Each structure stands twice: as C-alpha cells, then as structure tokens.
Amino acid sequence: MGKVRVAAFSISLDGFGAGPRQDINNPLGVRGLELHEWALNTEEFKKMHGQSGGTQGVDNDFAAQSFENVGAWILGRNMFGPVRGPWEGDSWKGWWGDTPPYHTPVFVLTHHARPPLTMNGGTTFYFVTDGLESALQQAKEAANGQDVRIGGGVSVIRQYLFAGQIDEMHLAVSPVVLGEGEQLLSGINLSELGFIPFKTVAGEKATHLLLKKG
Known part of the structure; x- marks a missing residue:
C-alpha cells in the first residue's frame, strides 16, 4: 500500500520552508531559492530538466530517491504559480515549461475551478x-498503490500534518538563515502526531532528516 509522504522538502536552519513575498520573480519567495542550493546542481535535478552533467553523491541520491515510487502529487495553488483569483483560461501553465518534472497526475488545491491541463511527459x-x-482521495486513486507525494508549499504540508495524513517526511536542512518567510513546523507537535526521526545523513550541501510515524 502506498504512503503519503513529503520528500526533499528544503528548510532553513531557522525553520522556514519558503521566503516571504512570493511573486513572478521570486517563485519560492525572496531568497527562497537559497534553500534548494543542495539540489540545483545534482545530476538528478539536471536530468529532470533535460540537461546533462551534474554532481553525484549523497545529495543527488536523496534527490533521486524522492521521485521513486511516486504515483501522484498534491500541490497548493501557490506552488503551481503566482496567479491569484479566477483563472484566466490556460494562460498560466506552471513554472516548469511544457514538460513539468512530475510525469504523473498532479492535484492542485484551489478555490477556483479549471479544466484539467495535460502537459508533455x-x-x-x-x-x-x-x-x-x-x-488526497483522488491522488490515492490515481497513484494506484504507489506513494502520494505532498509537494508543498508550506501551508499545504502543514494542513496535511494537522489532519494526520502524512506517513513520512524527508526534510533537507540547508545551511541558510532566512529570518523571515513561511515557518514549516511552528506550532506543530511532531511527537504528539506520532513522528520519530529514524535517519539523519550529512550531505554535501544539506543535512537530510527522515521522520516517520512510529
């Protein structure tokens, strides 16, 4: 049976999973891209975006593992794009161009209806x-026994944590202090929710913390 999991989700040393003031020029908020420096030059990241080369090692291994056995994704609307309010046709198709890196069904939480959008790949x-x-129900059905990955952003992960629906989390702790932005775990008692850390691995540019329900 598939799991519901968070994987390769980057947070800062002071607990922020995104920077403040997201907009078209700052998809992850101001300075948010710094959280993901550990992944950007890996072989896996470059392969996802149709490029060659990239680094190998611990960080690359975790980036690759985050896509294994994933049959469907869930994203918040902010993760899909900076557009607010009703959709204006198909003018916005995500940050990722014609071939997004998901290669599965992706369920986007929104208050505004829109027809399904089929992309390449x-x-x-x-x-x-x-x-x-x-x-979550639709994602589990689409995953057909594989895992459902909660891709973010911060608000969506927090909501699924509060709902008790997440089985495992892999957090990549980056050596960055943001000072402001969106706190991932503030006010959340992971122990009370049943999470225990079961592995901590030092990568080249991040520390990888794995937690699961005990």
Missing part, C-alpha cells in the same frame, strides 16, 4: 476545489 494537472480530503 505524462503530467496532467487536476484542479481540486473541494478540499484536502478530496484531493
């Missing part, structure tokens, strides 16, 4: 307007 975005539970 096997990615279809489905826009879910009736809440977290519906998105």
